[in-house]
Amino acid sequence: MLPSCKTGLLILTSPINQLVKRISPILCHAASCILETVYVQLHPGLDHELEPYKQRPIPVTQDVCATITAIYAKSAQLQGQDVRVLVNNISNRSGTLPPTRLLKGEVGLVLTDCSAPNKLQALLKSWFVFPTNPVVEIIPESVWLDVNSSAPVDTDASEVDCLPVKSYGSVVLGGTFDRIHAGHKILLSESAIRAEEKITVGVTDISMLQRKTLPELIQPMDARIASVRDFIQDIKPRILQSDSIVPITDPYGPSVVDPDMRCIVVSEETKKGGDAVNRVRQQKGLCVLDMHEISLVEDINHAAHEEAKISSSTQRIRLLGTLLKQPTNKDLPGTPYVIGLTGGIASGKSSVCRRLEGLGAAVIDCDKLGHKAYLPGTQGFRRVVAEFGQDVVGADGSINRRALGAKVFQDRSRLDRLNQIVWPEIASMAREEMRVLGDGGCLVCVLDAAVLIEAGWDGFCHEVWSCIIHKDEALKRILDRDRLAEEKARQRIESQLSNQERVDHSNVVFCTFWEPEVTQKQAEKAWAGLMERLPTSEAKPQQPKL
Known part of the structure; x- marks a missing residue:
């Protein structure tokens, strides 16, 4: 039985066309022993390489992006684990990339499907520094081959193209980012994968969110900015600059003033916003941004009054x-x-x-x-009459609430005086x-x-x-x-x-x-x-x- 730990690392080296069919059982297996944060790093095809492992970037392709999206979509079905796919090693640029050295939290367990111990050890030394030596375990094939497993194999996963995906120096996106969830992680990861030098994230101010479901439960701006920064710092720190995460008080933010931006990442719901950004950029003589649109992720556990997609609104409803x-x-x-x-x-x-x-x-x-506070004969009754006059007493000798209300509800100061009498009683x-x-x-x-x-x-x-x-x-x-x-x-x-x-x-x-x-x-x-x-x-x- 594997030891339990708060933070763990998944190193997945299976070819992409095999990995997409194994995501659910692998994630469920990891969640059975990693309690809080599950980091994932992809090195597809490592076992099949003839030469010894050497640090190299993985090209940005459609199948790699689709696999990362699938990992996040499946992670939404876990029991609260925070899954984060590291993408610092995914790049269209050649040469040696800066490694992901220290992960947040002490990694207590490394799980992998790699069956080549020497290559695995070389990979770990190239990309990570662990304060203490974690336990390293190979995921048994039975995890994804056992048809009786409670974590079903993704046999319906379709083949995805390995066509190249264009990357850019600077990429921009925006959103509310209330309580980072799988949909946010896909949006941020798709943007980070395409950004080679800088990512810019606009975080919407609460003044623009009053039509959202339960806006009162939206996290403060500082908390939302911090969570976005924390996520990008984990998955691809080299594209994070001091002005990468900014609050926005209008629909555009920095996307219509920065001449260096080349790509905007949107969701199905915000595509019109991306079109509006490009119209404004054209008016200002700036280049039109390439637009990448991501799909929404279905929430298979949503109730009738909740949204069908994974969303912050549903998270707030569940609070x-x-x-x-x-x-x-x-x-x-x-x-x-x-x-x-x-x-x-x-x-x-x-x-x-x-x-x-x-x-x-x-x-x-x-x-x-x-009502009892100023019944006839009470101290409250005497004080009300003394303050507001005998005309608030009805024919039956009790306070006429309608007459009293007419005197106080049009005058805030008189209402305050009534409250000072009644509330202590x-x-x-x-x-x-x-x-x-x-x-x-x-x-x-x-x-x-x-x-x-x-x-x-x-x-x-x-x-x-x-x-x-x-x-x-x-x-x-x-x-x-x-x-x-x-x-x-x-x-x-x-x-x-x-x-x-x-x-x-x-x-x-x-x-x-x-x-x-x-x-x-x-x-x-x-x-x-x-x-x-x-x-x-x-x-x-x-x-x-x-």
Whole structure:
């Protein structure tokens, strides 16, 4: 049995027409013992060379590019391993190329299909320096010959042409690059293979991404730039310069000002953008860029509400209901464990709250507590009347909410004064309900509060969970549900915290845009994760209420 390690290296030397049929079982075999990062380097035909191994570039051909694309496409089916194909040795230029010396992470295992030990050792010494000697293992033929293997042989892999592919001094591409996935790796690798001297990558600013699915969950620009730089630094460091990865705030970026660029790499979805770049370059008297278009990669595991291709949008959808950041309020009483649930108008917060209650949570409804905060005879009642006048008292002696609302919702300062009266009263009642629930053995309670963050009540919650919905969908729901004038509905949306502000404060996020069963799965995922991280080992999951 092979030892497990975090980082491993695959050296694949089979001829390309054989390798394309073996990719799935080889990757699955590697993933069984390499836990995190799997580096791959291709040296096709090494076993069949008559002369001893010598460091040489591998020409850029269609079959080599297709094989790298196939490796990434198959890697998307692994259980989280980060596969990176090293392309520093793939070039149309003759002569000795700079080696890939140190890989990120200590390589603990080298797997290879090479059956010539002397050539393999020469290859490793030419291209790599390992801080410690990794274990070297030859992949047994049974991995790809065993028809009963759980990793099927790619018998449907078609023959690919070995026609040469043109390379260029400078290549440009652009994209969002949110959480680098297999599709990004193909786009970046196809570009890196074609670039002999410099690659330029434009990373789209968040201001241009607001129509994307769940833009609030897109990584910050610095993180996206860093991940692109890290990837290229791994696969082909010699084409990476200080200005290679740049933020862009328009559709063009540096692609319409750099006279040295010769090729632009696009996807099926961004080809029109590439055409637009060339039109602008022509207008400026710059050369028209050769355009290389890559195909999208199918996501064979996508759900009905997810995209059919491998995409960042689908990755963000799958983050819903998961723990996005660790809780920090650790000095609170352990029982009950308090989840602060918040969300804007028409976000579906009440729906999520009901689902969590059905899974076993007790619920404290802060909206109902708000009604109690100024019941006749309370301190809150007296303060409201003193602040806003006797005319807010109805004929039955209680506060007329409509009359009070008319006074505060058109004047932000008066609304703030009302909140200063009511919010402390709600907080006091909520804390008392928490104490009673804890004394009664309650494990988890949800503090249902639209103004959780604004009121500062997140300070006595172990975690904050929020519901978000795009402004357009919120507007549609308000118009359908409340029959408000569109202007007033928009005012309500704009007067509250933004989705981004809620996400920035949240440990877990939900979105109710899709069918109810999708929301249910998000709630179940969040609940299951919570049960695993509750701070007491003696706690048993609460049973769903029937």
